[in-house]
Amino acid sequence: MTLLCVPLVAKTVEQMMADMAAAKARGADLVEIRLDHLSDFEPRRDLPLLVGDRPLPVLVTYRPKWEGGEYEGDDKQRFEALCLAMELGAEYVDVELKVADDFVRLISGKKPDNFKLIVSSHNYQSTPSSEELSSLVARIQAAGADIVKIATTAVDIVDVTRMFQVIVHCQVPMIGLVMGERGLISRLLCPKFGGYLTFGTLGVGKESAPGQPTISDLLNVYNIRQIGADTKIFGIVGKPVGHSKSPVLLNAAFKSVGLDAVYVPLLVDDLVNFLNAYSSTDFAGFSCTIPHKEAAVGCCDKVDPIAKSIGAVNTIIRRPSDGKLIGYNTDYVGAISAIEDGIRGxxxxxxxxxxxxxxxxxxxxxxxxxxxxxxxxxxxxxxxxxxxxxxxxxxxxxxxxxxxxxxxxxxxxxxxxxxxxxxxxxxxxxxxxxxxxxxxxxxxxxxxxxxxxxxxxxxxxxxxxxxxxxxxxxxSGLEMFIRQAMGQFELFTNLTAPENLMRDTVMRYT
CATH class of the missing domain: 3.40.50.720 (NAD(P)-binding Rossmann-like Domain)
Structure with missing residues (x-):
């Protein structure tokens, strides 16, 4: 089971402890204590408070500036603090690949039975090729990692496919995340591809890396505890997509009918590249929004006659039997019926x-x-x-x-x-x-x-x-949105859309 980890980035020990309690209340499995974010950190004074008496398992990280963190001192003091955290019972410590050999030598023969060392590598510019990622996994394993952690940056959403591929084939527990909005699905779909853990924040502004969702959204919008290897993936393809309420609406509808499916936001720059990269039948269907509706017509193997007449597709279904893409348009019925009913009313x-x-x-x-x-x-x-x-x-x-x-x-x-x-x-x-x-x-x-x-x-x-x-x-556009989404739900599932639930959900979240 993929673990849900809340990063703690408060400036004071007191606030960090309060946030730890909040993380437990929200349903986290563990917390990451980011020592480098503390403004006045004194290891022997503060670590017994943070690690000693705690409501959740802890992962302790003391990230240096050169790896994207806040710590600017030397490694000797940093390593001493991480060793102390281990001695006090921390379940995990995260150390960077660049210095992993030194740290592993330092703790040699001292590791407690329930302790795991995470060796991490962060790339804030891009996501390397599959070969380079595989090579990096091997280097991290060779450094003595119990758990491999690789975080890269998505220049394009297609980059995430390489991370999924590496996680699936990794022989040891692996945390593989792609940072930024284009990499969001790497965080949401962790359980499907076997990622060891994913991060969810307590709220906006409490992220420890770009693109982290909230733990509330992971649990309540994306139903991440229900995602597994067989879960079908649907999503909204657009640019931008961050504003869309489609994930809230469709995930609630999927859950209400007991469908093993998840609906995710997909920030896509090039629709052709995206559809070619995510060609598995596990990616079962997509909603298309601005600016991809017209391009989608040319990307489908078959287009419904009405969508062809309109010259725009807002729904793509991947046919399970042969993987062919079929395009539809539910916008016109949604919008026109909403306007007609508004006039009649x-x-x-x-x-x-x-x-x-x-x-x-x-x-x-x-x-x-x-x-x-x-x-x-x-x-x-x-x-x-x-x-x-x-x-x-x-x-x-x-x-x-x-x-x-x-x-x-x-x-x-x-x-x-x-x-x-x-x-x-x-x-x-x-x-x-x-x-x-x-x-x-x-x-x-x-x-x-x-x-x-x-x-x-x-x-x-x-x-x-x-x-x-x-x-x-x-x-309101909300009427069109609800009605076109009901049409999409029925195309995605071959089931009748739960209209009352979908209306209630939209009203609650907008």
């Missing part, structure tokens, strides 16, 4: 056969994947579609495709052929952290009776607030 009418969009001027801001989905859906419902985009050529291209009209964003400010129009923003303008952004000035909103914003973080964007103040019915 404001008018107090039920579902008629004729769409309330029929005959209306439907203005879409953005000509990317989501813009294409809305344009297709609105046209299907009989609306008169207008595309406004920062790059006019892209607006004209989409407008020609669906038989609509194209505008520049500047022209949109004075566009007013009739009252009671519908406006849909499909760009990321106004999304966290740039919450003060809006794609259109408030003065121009008076012509619209309904305004939809695909952005759902924050829930009430500036566009929606100003539209409501201008008298329009507003439809």
């Amino acid at each position: 404001s008018q107090g009418v039920g579902k008629e056969t004729v769409s309330p969009l029929a005959g209306k001027v439907f203005v879409i801001i953005g000509a990317g994947g989501a813009g294409k989905a809305l344009a297709y859906g609105a046209k299907e419902k009989g609306a008169k579609v207008v595309i406004a985009n920062r790059t006019y050529e892209r607006a004209r291209e989409l407008a020609n495709l669906i038989g609509g009209h194209a505008l520049t964003l500047a022209e949109l400010e004075t566009f007013h052929p009739e009252d009671g129009m519908i406006l849909a923003n499909t760009t990321s303008i106004g999304m966290q952290p740039n919450v003060n952004g809006t794609p259109i000035r408030k003065q121009a909103l008076g012509s619209y009776s309904v305004v939809f914003d695909a952005v759902y973080t924050p829930r009430a964007t500036r566009l929606l607030r100003e539209a409501e103040e201008s008298g329009a019915t507003v439809v």
Whole structure:
């Protein structure tokens, strides 16, 4: 079982002890005591307090500056402190490969039975080749490590595949982590690939290395205790992905139906490279978001006819029988049905056969994947579609495709052929952290009776607030998000989506 370790990086012994108690309460298996972070550390005074009477097993690290830590003194004092920690009963001590030979000689014949030495190597620039990583594992083993630890940095998410490969083939216990946001899955999927431990922090700002998630997210969002060798992996492919609530939503839904699966954020720069690298059927399906929805069409072996017509894929399924990639689009149903229901709700009418969009001027801001989905859906419902985009050529291209009209964003400010129009923003303008952004000035909103914003973080964007103040019915991107996610869940699992649970989950986390 992969252990959950909370790094303790407080400046005082008192705070470190308080954090240790908090780590136990949150469900940690052990803590890493980072002695180099203590501002006034005195080994003989402080170590008996930290190691002597403690609620959890401890891993003691005294990381020097030259390996990414805070300690700037000589190795003699550092080694004395680590030896004392071992003598006081610390279960683990971490020492760097560069000085491992010296430390191993120092503790030779003194190691307690329940003590394990972690020998570590950190690369803050990149992730070496598989061959170099394997060679590094051999060197660390030869240095006398009980546990091998290698931490590298992800320049691209593809780098993580090399770490997974090395962990799977390592003959001794191994901690293999890839730092940075692109390496996050190395921390989340540790149990699947046999990693000895992974780190989870007590909160944001308490990380000991770049890209560490919180222990709360590991346990409650990713259900890491349930991940094993047979767990299927799904995820959201995008750039950025840190804002996405999809992992919260889909993991809760998977758990509710007892599915052995996990859904993770995947910060992807190049979709083709990503899909080629993660080609195992264990990587069973992906949600695609900005900027990969259009590129995904060309990456799939087969594309659903509607997704092909739209020219954008937001869901990719890897067929278990042959590993072929099948592309779908659940955005258009999610968005259009949300807007239709918003209009019907404001008018107090039920579902008629004729769409309330029929005959209306439907203005879409953005000509990317989501813009294409809305344009297709609105046209299907009989609306008169207008595309406004920062790059006019892209607006004209989409407008020609669906038989609509194209505008520049500047022209949109004075566009007013009739009252009671519908406006849909499909760009990321106004999304966290740039919450003060809006794609259109408030003065121009008076012509619209309904305004939809695909952005759902924050829930009430500036566009929606100003539209409501201008008298329009507003439809949150959260509605589209929930509905398209339900469609994805059903494609991923062939099960009916647990709608009430998914709605409750989204409302709780946004």
